[in-house]
Amino acid sequence: MIGLGQFLEVLFSGLLSGVLYSLVALGFVLIFKASGVFNFAQGAMVLLAGLALVRSLDFLVANGFPFWSAVILGLLFAAMIMAITAWMVQRFVLGPLINQDGLTLFMATIGITFVLEGAAQMIFGSDVYPLRLFPTDAWFLFEGNFPGGLLVSKIDVWGGLIAAVLVAGLAVFFQRTKTGRALRAVADDHAAAQSVGISLNWIWFIVWLVAGLVALVAATVWGTKLGVQFSIVFLALKALPVLIIGGFTSVPGAIVGGLIVGAGEKLAEAYLGPFIGGGIEYWFAYVLALVVLMVRPQGLYGERIIERI
Amino acid sequence: MRKLTLALAAFAVGATASTGPAMAQNEQFLPSLVYRTGPYAPNGIPFANGVADYWTLINERDGGINGVKIVFEECETGYATDKGVECYERLKGKGPTGAGYFSPLSTGITFALTEKVPGDKIPLLTMGYGRSESRNGAVFPWNFVAVGSYWTAADVAIQHIAKEFGGFDKLKDKKISLVYHDSPYGKEPIAALEARAKLHGFTFKGIPVTHPGVEQKSQWLSIRQDRPDYVLLWGWGVMNSTAIKxxxxxxxxxxxxxxxxxxxxxxxxxxxxxxSTGYKALMLQHGAGKAKVHADLEKHVIGKGKSPTKDDFAQVLYNRGLLNSMLGVEAIRTAMKKYGNKPMTGEQIRWGFENLNLTADRIKELGFEGMVSPIKLSCEDHQGADVARVQQWDGKNWKVISEYYTADRKILDPMVKDAAAKYAAEKKITPRDCSKES
Known part of the structure; x- marks a missing residue:
C-alpha cells in the first residue's frame, strides 16, 4: 500500500505541476496562434510581471494599504506594465519587422528576452521577493487507506483551478468576442485579415497584451510557490517540451502537454532516477518531447501542415 | 533619428571606456568575479558587496596596503563556468603586476581555473568551497581552500547530528540523506559523508537536484516516504529556499x-x-552581525556613499565577502614583508598566502574578533583551519546553537592525501617538496 500511495502522490503532484507549466505554455500558444511568432520572451515576461506585482504590493503594504486592496492595485500596476511592454514590443520590434521571415522574428524575441530580463532586474531588483497570495501547505487525503495519507499541495490545486478559469476565459475570448474572432482571422491569413479592415498592429498589440496578462497570472502562482526571482525565466524552458507535445497552436494541447510533461518527469525522477543517478527530470521532459516529435511532429493537438511542393 | 543613433552610440562608447579602472604603477590590481544578476544573484550580491567594501575600506582608511592602493574590477559570471573562465582570461593580465588573486565563488569555475592558474602563476582563493583535496599545497600550489572545505563541513555536520542523537554510537542504523545541487559543488561532500557512514553504520543516501533547483517535489516526496532521521542540504541560491518550502x-x-x-x-x-523557523545551517566560523570592522566600514565607506550595500550590511554573506577580502589583503601584506611595499605579482602573493599567520591578536587588531579563529597556512596546508559551528533560524535571526566543532583530521587527511595523489597522477604533476620551500 505504501508503494501505491507513493505512486499516486507522485502522479498527482506531477499532474498539478504540469498544469503550472501549462500556464506558461499558454502565453507561447497565444502569440504563435495569432502571429506565427515563437515568443522566446514568455519566461522573461513572467519575471517582469511577477516583479512588478510583488514590488508594488510590498510598497503599498509598507505605506499602510490593506493587503487585499494592495493586491488589486498591484495587479493593476503589473497589468499596466505588461500593456506598456506589449505596446513597445509591437511599436519598436515587431512593427518594423512586419513581413519578415519567422526565424527573424524568433531571433527578435530572443533579444526581447535579454532586454526584459535586464530591465526587470534593474528596475525592480534581483533579490528573492516572497509573494503570499495562496496557501502553500498541503492536504493529507485518505489517511485511513495510506500510511501518512496522500499529500496534495494546496498551491498546486490553486494553480489547477486558475488554469481552468484561464482556459475557459480564453475560449470565450477567442470564440465569442469580435477581437477574438479577429485574432483567429489574422492567425489564418494575415493578408486576408488586412483586406477586410483588421489592423495587424492593433491585433499584435492585443495578443502581446493577452500573453502578458497570462504571464501575470502565471507569476501569481509561481511567485507564491518559489518567491518572485530570476529563476522564474527557466520556466520558459519547461514550457518548450509542453508545446512540442501539445502542439504550438492549441490551447487544450498546452494543457494536455503540461499534464504529460508534469506526470512524466516526476514519475521518471521517482522511479527511474534512483537507477541512473537522479536529477533526471529536467531533461526527461525533452525525451518525451522527442518521442512525440518522431511520431507526430505537429504535436498531439497541433494542426497538420500540408504543403504543395 | 540618425542624430539620436549617433548620440546613443557615443554614449555607449563613453560608458564602456569609463568602466575600466585607470591604472598607475603603484597600484595593486585585484579582479572580482561576481554574480549580481541571474538565478544566484540574491546570494552573489551581498558577497560581492562585502568583498568590494573591504577593499574600499583599505583604500579610504589606510591609503591602501602599505601605501599601495587597491584597484579592483568586477566581472559578471552569472555563476556560469564558461563566463567565469572568460572573465579570468580578460582580467588576469590587468594592472602593473597582473591580477593578484582570483576568488570565483563557484566550485564549477574553481574546477576549471585550477587547470589554468599554474600556467599563469595566480593564486585561487576559494574560502569555504572548491576542491577539498586542494588543501594539499604540494599538489595544488595555487589553490587555497582557506578556513574550511566541504569535507570539513560534512564531517562537522555529522558530529553535530551525532551530538543531537546522544553520541556517535546512536548513529547506527539511522538514515541521513543529502539533498544536493547536481554540480561539482553539490557532489563534493559525498566522499566524506560516505566515509562517516561506513564508520558509524548509518545509511547515507544522496538525492540530486538539477540546476537551478526550483523543482524538488519528487525529491521531497521520496524523503517523505523514506523518512530519514536527518536531511543535509547542499544547495545554492533559490534551491535552498525551495528545499525549505x-x-x-x-x-x-x-x-x-x-x-x-x-x-x-x-x-x-x-x-x-x-x-524556515527551526532550520539549521553550518557556519563558516562567522555568522551575521557586527564586529569592530563594521564601525570602520560605516564611517569610511558607507558613510561616504562609496558602497553599493543596502540591506545586506552585516548579513552572513556580506560578512563572508569581508572575510574573503581580508584574507587576500593580509596575504599581500605578508608578501610585502618579503618583497617590499610595491604591487605584488601572483607568485609573490602565493608566498604571502603560504606564510599567512593570523593570530588572535592580529584578528582583533583587524576588527574581525569573533568572526574567525586563528588561521595559519603553509606550503603543505592550504586550509589552515578545521572548525565550524551550527546556527539556527528563529524566524527573524540566525542564532548560534553550538560551540566550535573540529573536523576529524584522522578521517579527512588520508582522504585529502589519496585524492591529491590521484589528481597528481592524472595530471602528471610532481608534488613540490615543501621542506625545501622558503
Missing part, C-alpha cells in the same frame, strides 16, 4: 534539516517565511 509542504521537520554554510544565509530562509 518543500520540506514544510511534506511535513518534514525543519529542525532536522541542516544546510552547509552556503545554505545558511538570509536569502536562503526569508523567502520561505515562517516555514
Amino acid at each position: 518543500e520540506a514544510a509542504a511534506v511535513g518534514y521537520p525543519r529542525d532536522k534539516v541542516m544546510g552547509v554554510w552556503w545554505s545558511g544565509a538570509e536569502p536562503d530562509v526569508t523567502p520561505a517565511g515562517d516555514q
Whole structure:
C-alpha cells in the first residue's frame, strides 16, 4: 500500500505541476496562434510581471494599504506594465519587422528576452521577493487507506483551478468576442485579415497584451510557490517540451502537454532516477518531447501542415 | 533619428571606456568575479558587496596596503563556468603586476581555473568551497581552500547530528540523506559523508537536484516516504529556499534539516517565511552581525556613499565577502614583508598566502574578533583551519546553537592525501617538496 500511495502522490503532484507549466505554455500558444511568432520572451515576461506585482504590493503594504486592496492595485500596476511592454514590443520590434521571415522574428524575441530580463532586474531588483497570495501547505487525503495519507499541495490545486478559469476565459475570448474572432482571422491569413479592415498592429498589440496578462497570472502562482526571482525565466524552458507535445497552436494541447510533461518527469525522477543517478527530470521532459516529435511532429493537438511542393 | 543613433552610440562608447579602472604603477590590481544578476544573484550580491567594501575600506582608511592602493574590477559570471573562465582570461593580465588573486565563488569555475592558474602563476582563493583535496599545497600550489572545505563541513555536520542523537554510537542504523545541487559543488561532500557512514553504520543516501533547483517535489516526496532521521542540504541560491518550502509542504521537520554554510544565509530562509523557523545551517566560523570592522566600514565607506550595500550590511554573506577580502589583503601584506611595499605579482602573493599567520591578536587588531579563529597556512596546508559551528533560524535571526566543532583530521587527511595523489597522477604533476620551500 505504501508503494501505491507513493505512486499516486507522485502522479498527482506531477499532474498539478504540469498544469503550472501549462500556464506558461499558454502565453507561447497565444502569440504563435495569432502571429506565427515563437515568443522566446514568455519566461522573461513572467519575471517582469511577477516583479512588478510583488514590488508594488510590498510598497503599498509598507505605506499602510490593506493587503487585499494592495493586491488589486498591484495587479493593476503589473497589468499596466505588461500593456506598456506589449505596446513597445509591437511599436519598436515587431512593427518594423512586419513581413519578415519567422526565424527573424524568433531571433527578435530572443533579444526581447535579454532586454526584459535586464530591465526587470534593474528596475525592480534581483533579490528573492516572497509573494503570499495562496496557501502553500498541503492536504493529507485518505489517511485511513495510506500510511501518512496522500499529500496534495494546496498551491498546486490553486494553480489547477486558475488554469481552468484561464482556459475557459480564453475560449470565450477567442470564440465569442469580435477581437477574438479577429485574432483567429489574422492567425489564418494575415493578408486576408488586412483586406477586410483588421489592423495587424492593433491585433499584435492585443495578443502581446493577452500573453502578458497570462504571464501575470502565471507569476501569481509561481511567485507564491518559489518567491518572485530570476529563476522564474527557466520556466520558459519547461514550457518548450509542453508545446512540442501539445502542439504550438492549441490551447487544450498546452494543457494536455503540461499534464504529460508534469506526470512524466516526476514519475521518471521517482522511479527511474534512483537507477541512473537522479536529477533526471529536467531533461526527461525533452525525451518525451522527442518521442512525440518522431511520431507526430505537429504535436498531439497541433494542426497538420500540408504543403504543395 | 540618425542624430539620436549617433548620440546613443557615443554614449555607449563613453560608458564602456569609463568602466575600466585607470591604472598607475603603484597600484595593486585585484579582479572580482561576481554574480549580481541571474538565478544566484540574491546570494552573489551581498558577497560581492562585502568583498568590494573591504577593499574600499583599505583604500579610504589606510591609503591602501602599505601605501599601495587597491584597484579592483568586477566581472559578471552569472555563476556560469564558461563566463567565469572568460572573465579570468580578460582580467588576469590587468594592472602593473597582473591580477593578484582570483576568488570565483563557484566550485564549477574553481574546477576549471585550477587547470589554468599554474600556467599563469595566480593564486585561487576559494574560502569555504572548491576542491577539498586542494588543501594539499604540494599538489595544488595555487589553490587555497582557506578556513574550511566541504569535507570539513560534512564531517562537522555529522558530529553535530551525532551530538543531537546522544553520541556517535546512536548513529547506527539511522538514515541521513543529502539533498544536493547536481554540480561539482553539490557532489563534493559525498566522499566524506560516505566515509562517516561506513564508520558509524548509518545509511547515507544522496538525492540530486538539477540546476537551478526550483523543482524538488519528487525529491521531497521520496524523503517523505523514506523518512530519514536527518536531511543535509547542499544547495545554492533559490534551491535552498525551495528545499525549505518543500520540506514544510511534506511535513518534514525543519529542525532536522541542516544546510552547509552556503545554505545558511538570509536569502536562503526569508523567502520561505515562517516555514524556515527551526532550520539549521553550518557556519563558516562567522555568522551575521557586527564586529569592530563594521564601525570602520560605516564611517569610511558607507558613510561616504562609496558602497553599493543596502540591506545586506552585516548579513552572513556580506560578512563572508569581508572575510574573503581580508584574507587576500593580509596575504599581500605578508608578501610585502618579503618583497617590499610595491604591487605584488601572483607568485609573490602565493608566498604571502603560504606564510599567512593570523593570530588572535592580529584578528582583533583587524576588527574581525569573533568572526574567525586563528588561521595559519603553509606550503603543505592550504586550509589552515578545521572548525565550524551550527546556527539556527528563529524566524527573524540566525542564532548560534553550538560551540566550535573540529573536523576529524584522522578521517579527512588520508582522504585529502589519496585524492591529491590521484589528481597528481592524472595530471602528471610532481608534488613540490615543501621542506625545501622558503
